[in-house]
Amino acid sequence: MALVVQKYxxxxxxxxxxxxxxxxRVVETRKQGNSVVVVLSAMSGETDRLINxxxxxxxxxxxRELDMLMATGEQVSIALLAMxxxxxxxxxxxxxxxxxKIITNSDHTKAKILAIESKNILQELDGGKIIIVAxxxxxxxxxxxxxxxxxxSDLSGVALAASLRADVCxxxxxxxxxxxxxxxxxxxxxxxxxxxYDEMLELAGLGAKVLQTRSVEYAKKYDVNIHVxxxxxxEEGTLVTGEDSEMESVQVRGVTCxxxxxxxxxxxxxxKPGIAAGIxxxxxxxxxxxxxxxxxxxxxxxxxxxxxVPKNESEKAIKVIKRISNELGIKDIISDDKIAKLSVVGLGxxxxxxxxxxxxxxxxxxxxxxxxxxxxxxxxxxxxxxxYSELGVRVLHETFELGx
Amino acid sequence: MALVVQKYxxxxxxxxxxxxxxxxRVVETRKQGNSVVVVLSAMSGETDRLINxxxxxxxxxxxRELDMLMATGEQVSIALLAMxxxxxxxxxxxxxxxxxKIITNSDHTKAKILAIESKNILQELDGGKIIIVAxxxxxxxxxxxxxxxxxxSDLSGVALAASLRADVCxxxxxxxxxxxxxxxxxxxxxxxxxxxYDEMLELAGLGAKVLQTRSVEYAKKYDVNIHVxxxxxxEEGTLVTGEDSEMESVQVRGVTCxxxxxxxxxxxxxxKPGIAAGIxxxxxxxxxxxxxxxxxxxxxxxxxxxxxVPKNESEKAIKVIKRISNELGIKDIISDDKIAKLSVVGLGxxxxxxxxxxxxxxxxxxxxxxxxxxxxxxxxxxxxxxxYSELGVRVLHETFELGx
Numbered sequence: 001m002a003l004v005v006q007k008y009x010x011x012x013x014x015x016x017x018x019x020x021x022x023x024x025r026v027v028e029t030r031k032q033g034n035s036v037v038v039v040l041s042a043m044s045g046e047t048d049r050l051i052n053x054x055x056x057x058x059x060x061x062x063x064r065e066l067d068m069l070m071a072t073g074e075q076v077s078i079a080l081l082a083m084x085x086x087x088x089x090x091x092x093x094x095x096x097x098x099x100x101k102i103i104t105n106s107d108h109t110k111a112k113i114l115a116i117e118s119k120n121i122l123q124e125l126d127g128g129k130i131i132i133v134a135x136x137x138x139x140x141x142x143x144x145x146x147x148x149x150x151x152x153s154d155l156s157g158v159a160l161a162a163s164l165r166a167d168v169c170x171x172x173x174x175x176x177x178x179x180x181x182x183x184x185x186x187x188x189x190x191x192x193x194x195x196x197y198d199e200m201l202e203l204a205g206l207g208a209k210v211l212q213t214r215s216v217e218y219a220k221k222y223d224v225n226i227h228v229x230x231x232x233x234x235e236e237g238t239l240v241t242g243e244d245s246e247m248e249s250v251q252v253r254g255v256t257c258x259x260x261x262x263x264x265x266x267x268x269x270x271x272k273p274g275i276a277a278g279i280x281x282x283x284x285x286x287x288x289x290x291x292x293x294x295x296x297x298x299x300x301x302x303x304x305x306x307x308x309v310p311k312n313e314s315e316k317a318i319k320v321i322k323r324i325s326n327e328l329g330i331k332d333i334i335s336d337d338k339i340a341k342l343s344v345v346g347l348g349x350x351x352x353x354x355x356x357x358x359x360x361x362x363x364x365x366x367x368x369x370x371x372x373x374x375x376x377x378x379x380x381x382x383x384x385x386x387x388y389s390e391l392g393v394r395v396l397h398e399t400f401e402l403g404x
Numbered sequence: 405m406a407l408v409v410q411k412y413x414x415x416x417x418x419x420x421x422x423x424x425x426x427x428x429r430v431v432e433t434r435k436q437g438n439s440v441v442v443v444l445s446a447m448s449g450e451t452d453r454l455i456n457x458x459x460x461x462x463x464x465x466x467x468r469e470l471d472m473l474m475a476t477g478e479q480v481s482i483a484l485l486a487m488x489x490x491x492x493x494x495x496x497x498x499x500x501x502x503x504x505k506i507i508t509n510s511d512h513t514k515a516k517i518l519a520i521e522s523k524n525i526l527q528e529l530d531g532g533k534i535i536i537v538a539x540x541x542x543x544x545x546x547x548x549x550x551x552x553x554x555x556x557s558d559l560s561g562v563a564l565a566a567s568l569r570a571d572v573c574x575x576x577x578x579x580x581x582x583x584x585x586x587x588x589x590x591x592x593x594x595x596x597x598x599x600x601y602d603e604m605l606e607l608a609g610l611g612a613k614v615l616q617t618r619s620v621e622y623a624k625k626y627d628v629n630i631h632v633x634x635x636x637x638x639e640e641g642t643l644v645t646g647e648d649s650e651m652e653s654v655q656v657r658g659v660t661c662x663x664x665x666x667x668x669x670x671x672x673x674x675x676k677p678g679i680a681a682g683i684x685x686x687x688x689x690x691x692x693x694x695x696x697x698x699x700x701x702x703x704x705x706x707x708x709x710x711x712x713v714p715k716n717e718s719e720k721a722i723k724v725i726k727r728i729s730n731e732l733g734i735k736d737i738i739s740d741d742k743i744a745k746l747s748v749v750g751l752g753x754x755x756x757x758x759x760x761x762x763x764x765x766x767x768x769x770x771x772x773x774x775x776x777x778x779x780x781x782x783x784x785x786x787x788x789x790x791x792y793s794e795l796g797v798r799v800l801h802e803t804f805e806l807g808x
Contacts, residue, residue, distance in 0.1 A: 016460045050480065054487055056420045061487040068498050069483035072476035076454065079473035083458055083465040094472050098502065099547055143503055 001033040002167040003125070007135065007157030010044035011174045012231035013077045019043075022172075022231065023084035026130060030090060035125040037164060039135040039157040040081060042073025063108035067137075067147045071097070074134035074153070081132050092130040095121075097137035097145070102156065104138035104146045111138060111146035113155065113218075116163035133160060151212030158215045162222035169219070170227045171211065177228050177237030178203065178210050180402035181255045185390050188403035192253060193236070196243045199253045202345040202379040216240065243347060251348035251355055252400040257389045258341045261291060262314035263371065265306040266321065268331025271298035275328060276305060279321060286320050288313045292341070292372040292383055306372065308383060311337050339371060340389040343381040344396055356380050362399040368392055405437040406571040407529070411539065411561030414448035415578045416635035417481045423447075426576075426635065427488035430534060434494060439529040441568065443539040443561040444485060446477025467512035471541075471551045475501070478538035478557070485536050496534040499525075501541035502549065506560065508542035514553035515542060517560075517622075520567035537564060555616030562619045566626035573623070574631045575615065581632050581641030582607065582614050584806035585659045589794050592807035596657060597640070600647045603657045606749040606783040620644065647751060655752035655759055656804040661793045662745045665695055666718035667775065669710040670725060672735025675702035679732060680709060683725060690724050692717045696745070696776040696787055710776065712787060715741050743775060744793040747785040748800055760784050766803040772796055 006026060013019050022038075030036050050069050054061045078094035085092035100121065104111035121131050135153030138146050148155055154171055161169035178200065179189040195203075197220035204213045210228055219226050219240065229237025269275055276295065283290055293307040309317045314335050321333055342363075349355055359380055363370060368391065372383035384392055397403065410430060417423050426442075434440050454473050458465045482498035489496035504525065508515035525535050539557030542550050552559055558575055565573035582604065583593040599607075601624035608617045614632055623630050623644065633641025673679055680699065687694060697711040713721045718739050725737055746767075753759055763784055767774060772795065776787035788796055801807065 016457065019461065053420065053480070053484060057423065057484055057487045058491050062490055065483045065486045065490075065498060068486070068500075069480060072479045075476045075479075076457070076473060079469045080457060080461055082469045082472070083461045086466055086469075087462050094469060096472075096549075099549075145500075 003035045003037070003164060004029055005037045005039060005157055005161040005164065005166045005169045006172060007039040007153060007169065008041065008172045008231055009153065009174070010041040010047070012172050013040055013081065014044035016080075018231075019077070019080050019084050023081060023088055025172075025231070026081075027085060027088045027090050030130055036130045037121060037125070037160060037166070038081065038130065038132045039153060039160060040074055040077045040132065041135050041153040042070075043077050046073040046076065064144060067108045067145050070147050071134070071137040071145045074136055078132045078134050085130055085132075090130060091128060092132055093124060094132040094134070096134045097156075098139040098143065100133055100160075102133075102138035102159070104140055104148070106140040106142070106144060106146065108144075108146055110149035111140070113138060113148065113159045116159055118163045121160075121164060151215060154212055154215040155218060158219045158222075158224050158226065161224045162218065166224070168225045168227050170229060172229060172231035173210065174230065174232070175210060176230045176233060176235065178240070179254070181393050181397045182257075185257075185393050186255075186397045186403075189397065190402060190404040192238050194239045194241065194247070195253060196247055196347055197240060198243070198378055199247075199345050199347055200240045202343070202376065203254055203256050211240070247347050248351055249348060250346055251352045252344045252346040252402065253348075254345050255393050255396045255400070255402065256343050256345065257393050258343075259339075259386055259389065260311055261308040261339065261341055261383075262311045262335055262337035263306055263308050263339045263383065264314060264317055264321075264333065264335045265304055266330055266333050267304050268329075269303050269305050270329050271301050271303045278324070278328065279305065280307075282320055282324060283309070283317055286316060288317050288320075292374040292381070294372045308339070308341070308372065338386040339383050340386045340392070341381050341383055342389070342392040342396065343379050344400065345379045347378055349378050349380070358399060359396060362395050363392060366391060366395050368395075407439045407441070407568060408433055409441045409443060409561055409565040409568065409570045409573040410576060411443040411557060411573065412445065412576045412635055413557065413578070414445040414451070416576050417444055417485065418448035420484075422635075423481070423484050423488050427485060427492055429576075429635070430485075431489060431492045431494050434534055440534045441525060441529070441564060441570070442485065442534065442536045443557060443564060444478055444481045444536065445539050445557040446474075447481050450477040450480065468548060471512045471549050474551050475538070475541040475549045478540055482536045482538050489534055489536075494534060495532060496536055497528060498536040498538070500538045501560075502543040502547065504537055504564075506537075506542035506563070508544055508550045508552070510544040510546075510548060510550065512548075512550055515544070515550035517542060517552065517563045520563055522567045525564075525568060555619060558616055558619040559622060562623045562626075562628050562630065565628045566622065570628070572629045572631050574633060576633060576635035577614065578634065578636070579614060580634045580637060580639065582644070583658070585797050585801045586661075589661075589797050590659075590801045590807075593801065594806060594808045596642050598643045598645065598651070599657060600651055600751055601644060602647070602782055603651075603749050603751055604644045606747070606780065607658055607660050615644070651751050652755055653752060654750055655756045656748045656750040656806065657752075658749050659797050659800045659804070659806065660747050660749065661797050662747075663743075663790055663793065664715055665712040665743065665745055665787075666715045666739055666741035667710055667712050667743045667787065668718060668721055668725075668737065668739045669708060670734055670737050671708050672733075673707050673709050674733050675705050675707040682728070682732065683709065684711075686724055686728060687713070687721055690720060692721050692724075696778040696785070698776045712743070712745070712776065742790040743787050744790045744796070745785050745787055746793070746796045746800065747783050748804065749783045751782050753782050753784070762803060763800060766799050767796060770795060770799050772799075
């Protein structure tokens with residue numbers, strides 16, 4: 001019937017019992033007449049155990065050898081799942097990244113997938129076998145073992161699905177799908193049954209932890225349907241797919257909040273042409289991503305500029321600016337990492353007006369001060385004081401009537 | 405100067421501390437100007453851990469998947485050793501069996517090495533790198549991961565040394581070398597500084613556990629010098645090498661005792677031509693190795709035949725004979741697994757006489773009854789009651805003055 005790629009994360013294969021449960025799920029899908037390719041992460045805890053061994057030896061192990069080490073984690077889980085499927089009386093075969101030929105560049109520990117050979121897998125599938133592929137790993141053109149970095153197994157799943165032209169890439173995880181807001185913050189949050197790539201990218205980039213940005217971008221590029229669902233339940237999860245007309249009817253798909261950014265304020269900047277450009281070009285030269293920017297109204301030729309950067313790069317950004325502060329005549333630099341970025345996301349914003357003002361009103365009503373604003377075609381974000389994060393999410397979730 | 409292959413077993417890399425110690429030893433050898441290729445086993449306990457995981461899933465896991473699973477053990481240890489060598493400021497690179505291209509047949513879990521590509525390794529050695537190879541594993545011609553079975557890492561070391569035309573293959577282990585007898589039985593046992601392949605084969609085959617028979621046979625075939633030595637001490641161990649004239653001057657190199665065989669006695673066999681041939685041909689057809697054979701003097705056309713087989717195959721052998729016992733007119737079959745095989749081994753036997761009688765005399769003097777005898781060009785073996793094993797070894801060790 002269909003060609004299905006199923007990706008199971010570390011928790012889903014975290015014990016022998018769970019590996020057995022995955023085997024049953026895979027076999028069930030096979031029995032329904034589908035061709036099945038499974039992509040696995042390492043058993044949960046295993047990658048940490050390996051990294052810990054490495055760090056007992058070296059504070060800064062060579063990345064090539066780290067990859068050599070870490071790639072064993074997935075090799076263990078694929079072999080065990082193959083055995084569990086055999087026990088259920090079905091044919092299965094495990095394959096490492098180099099056996100499939102998942103070709104990546106040579107950027108160890110964060111390699112990019114360049115190509116996947118699908119011929120062998122398609123042949124084995126034709127023979128009726130269930131194919132189990134080690135996620136997270138590949139080889140470069142010289143046969144060196146590489147790994148794909150955080151969320152790499154999701155990416156392996158999506159890339160395999162693209163290469164095999166699979167009907168769907170099911171990503172099994174420990175949550176039920178993508179929700180209108182974090183259910184830990186908003187108990188009434190509803191599971192989203194269908195969401196576009198772009199919405200998912202805004203939500204993922206803004207802090208939803210279900211799917212890594214890279215995987216969604218890859219899926220968008222190659223038109224892969226992703227079905228995010230729970231490995232512990234039978235219910236359908238969330239389908240991440242291309243836009244359709246129905247999607248635009250929803251103004252706001254979800255609300256999210258991220259605490260990953262810090263605000264940097266440069267005080268007493270001479271309000272002359274080119275000053276702002278100078279500041280931001282030197283920051284970007286250090287590969288630091290600036291997100292929101294705000295510039296105060298100038299008084300007596302002097303102004304303040306605030307912007308946000310990823311928290312873990314704020315020190316570096318400050319150092320960079322300090323280097324040129326004399327030259328530019330900057331008075332002082334202060335930073336604030338107690339901020340949060342609150343966002344509403346929805347394709348419908350393109351054709352609906354008034355969403356921003358509704359958002360600002362709702363926040364004002366509960367006394368939340370908006371520090372900065374940024375907008376994209378399908379998202380509106382406000383920087384607020386971090387302590388209001390949960391309140392802000394709840395208020396917006398209610399305002400836009402996203403609950404069940 | 406020289407090209408040295410060093411093989412370290414599981415105990416030698418059984419902890420982070422020991423891996424560090426191995427790194428120091430390797431670097432020391434490199435500093436002396438040698439090119440060094442290291443072959444590693446999995447950290448001790450790791451292979452058992454993996455097999456245990458597999459057996460939690462299946463009593464009879466497919467051997468292909470077992471190999472996939474087990475090959476990860478060595479991949480972990482080679483990566484960790486590479487990191488430890490980097491910490492000492494030297495260049496090192498780990499390679500899996502498939503990266504080296506250690507080509508084997510497809511006989512999973514007990515594959516035979518067919519060929520090893522030496523080109524890549526030699527190139528890296530020329531560049532000054534220390535090369536670390538995963539022992540115990542290879543790939544077949546379709547890229548399937550295979551393992552070599554018990555003692556496989558020793559074999560990887562010897563085969564690599566042969567392929568690279570190395571000056572020596574150092575096998576590091578937890579004993580100091582090969583001794584004139586088991587030092588646990590004979591405290592005065594002396595370390596043998598040099599021993600021929602054939603003597604080592606007789607000693608290994610007869611029960612010395614230091615080196616697997618396969619590795620010694622391979623070394624003999626390709627003329628590889630093996631240096632068996634302790635990974636915990638600096639002293640030289642035992643050199644296993646080709647024969648030289650000096651070696652023949654020693655009548656007895658060592659004494660060994662094996663309890664791996666059981667004695668089977670067939671009672672009341674008609675003493676007619678072809679009967680013995682019939683019995684042993686049917687046993688050999690079952691791939692059971694018969695070692696010693698003795699036939700009693702016939703009385704009234706009836707005789708008894710005794711022989712030894714590996715203990716774990718004695719039941720099978722009895723079953724096979726029972727099948728034809730009516731046809732052959734055999735009265736009864738009894739078996740005894742409380743026997744031991746006591747042997748003296750030495751190249752000098754070829755040119756010296758009287759060793760057998762000296763052996764039998766010595767055993768008789770302490771009341772040890774000889775049940776069966778077998779001889780080869782360089783070994784004499786006696787089956788005795790198992791309870792006399794240690795006594796027998798001590799008496800022969802003293803008789804032939806093998807002590808320090």
